[in-house]
Amino acid sequence: MGNDDDVADRRKVLGSLIFAQIRGGIPQGVAFSMSSLLAAAMAGAAWGGMGAMLTTLGMPAMAWIEIVLFIAVGMMFAVVRRRSTDEARLRRGRR
Incomplete structure (x- = not known):
């Protein structure tokens, strides 16, 4: 019985993640398009792709x-810190 609940929970989480990925990608596409149009209007057609290129290189x-920070601080630090705050929240009766 617990296995069915796990599958249902995983499907909900997966659906939420897919929705968040799509929802996050739309503004990024708008930023690429608008920055290209703005650069082309202000500086000419040769500069039209500069906004998209700089955004792509910035990512x-x-x-x-982030990789350097994870190596310096350690990824487990973030995981353990999150787990301890969740456990404290559950002890206080909150979810």
């Missing part, structure tokens, strides 16, 4: 910073 740069 790996931010990921690199």
